[in-house]
Amino acid sequence: MADPVILEMRGITKEFPGVRALEDVSLEVRKGRIHAICGENGAGKSTLMKVLSGVYPHGTFDGEIVYQGEPVAFGRINDSERAGIVIIHQELALVPELSIAENIFLGNEPRKGVAIDWDAVHVRATELLARVGLDEDPETPIKHIGVGKQQLVEIAKALEKDVRLLILDEPTAALNEADSQHLLDLIVGLKGKGVTSIMISHKLGEIEQVADAITIIRDGRVVETLDIEHGAVDEDRIIRGMVGRTLGHRFPERSGAAGDVFFEVRDWTVQHPLSAERLVAKGSSFTVRRGEIVGFAGLMGAGRTELAMSLFGRQYGTWLGGTIVKDGQEIRVRSVPEAIEHGIAYVSEDRKALGLNLLDTIKRSVVSAKLGKVSTAGVVDPIRELHAAEEYLKALRIKAPDVEQGVDTLSGGNQQKVVLSKWMFTDPDLLILDEPTRGIDVGAKSEIYQIIRQLADQGKGVILISSELPELLGLADRIYTIFEGRITGELPAAEADQEMLMRRMAPTKGD
The missing domain is CATH 3.40.50.300 (P-loop containing nucleotide triphosphate hydrolases)
Structure with missing residues (x-):
């Protein structure tokens, strides 16, 4: 007998000024399963999950959400969390200066009267950390633990909120293989305890390893949903659905012509x-x-x-x-x-914080590391600046209408191309x-x-x-x-x- 359906999203359409991010998207997730969502950057995956979790409140999108058999209308993220839906974003929502325990209970602290019950905070935090396999003192500041451990703290926060449906947006993007495997094992362990998970990831090998079903989204529409148990699904099959074509060789041929x-x-x-x-x-x-x-x-x-x-x-x-x-x-x-x-040029691992000024356009970003190339007597020549940016827009196939587009509106892949352009421009x-x-x-x-x-x-x-x-x-x-x-x-x-x-x-x- 099939597992009961815990979530249905019916005909979801979400628009931003000038952009339709989601168009008539329908999704069905069964209870106690790990449901993966795949798609290229900008396909609409994170937007769909923000609709589900109330980040984009009811009334700002068309369509219907049915959760545990009942229509729901979340006006904010607190509403979805009270229903047992918790989202963990790719950019973790932790306060570096606060302790692990303070982060777990932030905004939901146990109390004795009007005062916080710190003994209860410590005891409960220790229990939650044990559940996620994190051997750390609850009093340790978040800034003193690595990203892998911070992901586990986020899951501990979710468990404290009595999570029934856990949404993970690129949970292993910043983790090494050992930390990634530990996190995947934890997600599978939560499944065994009845927690349903929706996982967005670009790491297709990990999806093959843990997912029960995969929904592929392309250009704001659902392409198909694959049931892992009832069909052969491999990386090439998923890629074909994501990009609409077969990529062939994943890595380019080596030239073998290294010099001195x-x-x-x-x-x-x-x-x-x-x-x-x-x-x-x-x-x-x-x-x-x-x-x-x-x-x-x-x-x-x-x-x-x-x-x-x-x-x-x-x-x-x-x-x-x-x-x-x-x-x-x-x-x-x-x-x-x-x-x-x-x-010498350096492309940072953190493109948003260190690689780009998210308030800038593509044009300004491309020339920013070496303004002297487009300047005369210390004054930027707007024509040279424009031509330089347009050259890289075309050469690196950056998906944007023109170089005046703000870099904050681009997908992650296109932002990375802008960062590469910026440093290639320095010769x-x-x-x-x-x-x-x-x-x-x-x-x-x-x-x-x-x-x-x-x-x-x-x-x-x-x-x-x-x-x-x-x-x-x-x-x-x-x-x-x-x-x-x-x-x-x-x-x-x-x-x-x-x-x-x-x-x-x-x-x-x-x-």
Whole structure:
């Protein structure tokens, strides 16, 4: 006998000024199942979940929501939470300065009279943390735990609200493989206890692993819903529904034409900004050849981003020693302008906070890192600025009506293309790409992979930091592994596999 239906969304249509984000979308979710929603960036997945959870209140969209057999009309997110529907957004809603326990109960604190019952908060928080498998003191500030653990705190918050339907928007986008697997195991465990989950994700392997059903959305419409139990469903099948075509080879062919070493880091050592006894880079040494993609693999917290940021103008920590040699000459990169002047570019893993000014247009964003190229006597020439931005809009196939479009309105994949355009505009010799495809759908990933390979084929050096080992193995020519701030190995990508990388990413005493 089929599981009863817990949720029906019927004929949902949602419009924004000039854009129809959802058109006549219908969705059925059965109780006690994990229902995945897939689609390209901008397909309407998150919009649909915001309609369901009351972020977009009843009356701002057309259609009907039936929950547990009854029509519902949520006017705000608190209404859906009282009904047992809890959404965990990709950008976590935690207060960094507050403790784990304070975050779990924020706005819903147990009380003794008018005062907060802190003993009850501590006891209940400890119980909830045990349920999600998080071994942390409830008094620990959120800012002192990693993103993977913060995701578990969000789920603990949901359990405290007696969740019946849990919505997870890209829950593993910022996690390494170990943390991702722990979170997926937890979601499956919650299913065993009767909690229904809706999961939005671009990681198709994870969806295949845990989902019972998959709804595919394209351009604001439902393409189809696939029942995992009653049909063969693989990544190619899902991709075909998402993008309307077969992508073929996921990664571009390697050219095999790397040139001479032109960039070398020797004995690079950096101190943590808050802890004098902790080194985030411990005598790191590596090389990059022209036309080569060099991968960096490591678990979260291994020091990959810290190393990259310290090389790009000493943005992170305190530099204690080491040299950078470019084209046979030692160079100094004590600031971001110096790094740019020496032909180094850095694409941050956090495109929204560090890669873009979300108040800017595409045009301003593209030229922002090197205004001198479109200026005369210190004054920006609007014609040159326009032509430069239009060139990248076309070359990188950024989906926007024109370069005056605000970057905040673009999908994640198109925002990432704008960030790449911004740094390509500086004419770098070396691009450091930190998680360049995080939170991006498979279609946009394929396009960005092509861009990265084209950059290498033009003779530029590329450093690629990624938490996705298949991505590193598919794109990189060589891969360095890093653990606790120290480079632990170097492998030609063609001779490596995930197991070999993992052994070097988390060495044991016997290794």
